[in-house]
Amino acid sequence: MTTGGWLTMIFSVGFVTVLFVYCVWRVLTGHQPDHDLGHIEPVHDDQVDER
Structure with a gap:
């Protein structure tokens, strides 16, 4: 891998790891x-029509 690839991978994995830990x-x-x-709360028989 190139240097840019390594930096991108390290940054991506590091960011996700830090976000997960946070x-x-x-x-x-x-x-x-x-x-x-x-x-x-339970409904009593005499309050059934009111609700």
Whole structure:
């Protein structure tokens, strides 16, 4: 391969690797919510027509 080919390959692979590591880092160290996941409240028989 030529020098330009090597530089292009190193830059491309390096950029994708750095982007992948950055994304994984953001997911693993991201903000943790203070609450649990939302839920759906059950519908009572007398409220069926209202919803």
